[in-house]
Amino acid sequence: MDIIKLVNATYNYKVFNDDGTQSFAVGVDDVTLDVVQGEFLTLVGHNGSGKSTLAKLLNGLFVPQKGSVSVLGMDTANEKNLFEIRKNVGMVFQNPDNQMVASIIEEDVAFGVENVGIPHPELGERVRWALESVGMEQFAKKTPHKLSGGQKQRIAIAGALAIKPQVLVLDESTAMLDPQGRKEVLSVAKKLNEDFGMTVVLITHFMEEVLQSDRVVVMQRGKIIATGTPSEIFSERQLLENAGLKVPRTIELAQKLKESGWQVEENTADAKALGEMICQLL
């Protein structure tokens, strides 16, 4: 079942030139895409490819100038739908420091739930559940300022989760984190997808993060240029490079070894497993 449907969606930005004229910069250009219930979808693209613009179309933060976007059958262009749409599409952004609204973590997580009108005691239960789901329950009474970037992003995810959305959109939520923080956020996203069947849309340009997804969408200059499973996408090395992206190093090596005549699995992402294959061939 499709949860989110984009049909020929276009969104451009207005540019005010020095000479007083106006022009447009492409955000998202004529994109048609279905987000299927329960899938882990990863959206990749170079800086400025339109990934984040597309993310903002998914819950009506932006309304397409041409075409349409609908969530659970509700059109995002109709303002009356927006409350219901945003309850169902939770979003976490890039900068962990910009998303904290309260000085105590459980209050921060409660902010969204309170706004959708959930009464006590369910409010408290949801906050507890959300914090448990991201593994941060022991921090409930603490202040967010002393957390690491990865922990802050997990709190932001908990805040979105407590509203019990159907879809969680992570808009470059790992971009500003160190490797440890990135791992934390990714494993939480994977867990939510597997354990609760939550639909996850992950937006990133770390190609290693693509590996765990069901489906990958590649964007370039506002358009979708490829869709497929991670291994289908990785086999298009040239296409990715033209789009400003790169295949993870291990997969690149595996592919090049195969091209040189070694009988190895070409989409091996684990460097040790690739080493083992070579050892057996020697």
Add this chain to the structure above:
Amino acid sequence: MSIVVKDLNYVYNPKSPFETRALHNVNLTIEDGEFVAIVGHTGSGKSTFVQHLNALIRVQSGSLVVNGINLHDKKCDLKKVRSLVGMVFQYPENQLFADTVAQDVEFGPKNMGMSQEEIDVCVKNAVELVGLDWETVKNKSPFELSGGEKRRVALAGVLAMQPKVLVLDEPTAGLDPVGKHEILTLVKKLNEEQGVTVIMVSHDMNEVYENARRIIVMKDGAVVYDTTPEDLFALEDEIVKMNLEVPYMAQFCNYLRKHHVKLPKGVRTVDEVLKAVNALKGGSNV
């Protein structure tokens, strides 16, 4: 032009309940023209250390001598130190402020008191050095440029001061793979062709492995390893224990070496490893 660090210690908020020891007996020497990476976990003291190098943080105890200037001396020539050591912070594009690229890049040299003729030459050279076309960008607002271009303008602003040492704090954070590659190629070029000493803080071990010729690992304010990329990442278990990543190509080579496959030293990039593996069977056909 060398940097000599002896018994450097630093404590934040000394003699208060918030006292935190950030550097602990750091001893090292960085020679002219080196490409050094500093790695370590968040909070390991990397930033505190590099901020000492151009006296943004003053020496509390121990000594730090940059090109013969003793930074422990309260009256040392700060202007001189800061023109020798250029500092590029994280997300440097956030520091762009002027109306045009030319004005932004000339801010540093102007403050250093260069003459207008000198400034014009430095600014143009710096912008071209970072791979931007001077005529196209000089009158553009830096805010109209793409993410990677903005970062290069910010870098040009530091390079225009012609530093002998370039300190970069996570220069590729937030960029897409091609943007990353562009910045690293530029830094490498500065190091190899202009002889600029590069000190780069990074979390990306793959990037460090392929570019740096020396890696300093910091943990809890102390230097725990100071060695070549090959020797460092051969210690796979220790690296993992410190919660750092082992570069993919190092993992691959370590596995082969552990299983008695002989590989030449210094193969670090995908293509170098590929060539080495292909050479094992004396040709490309197996």
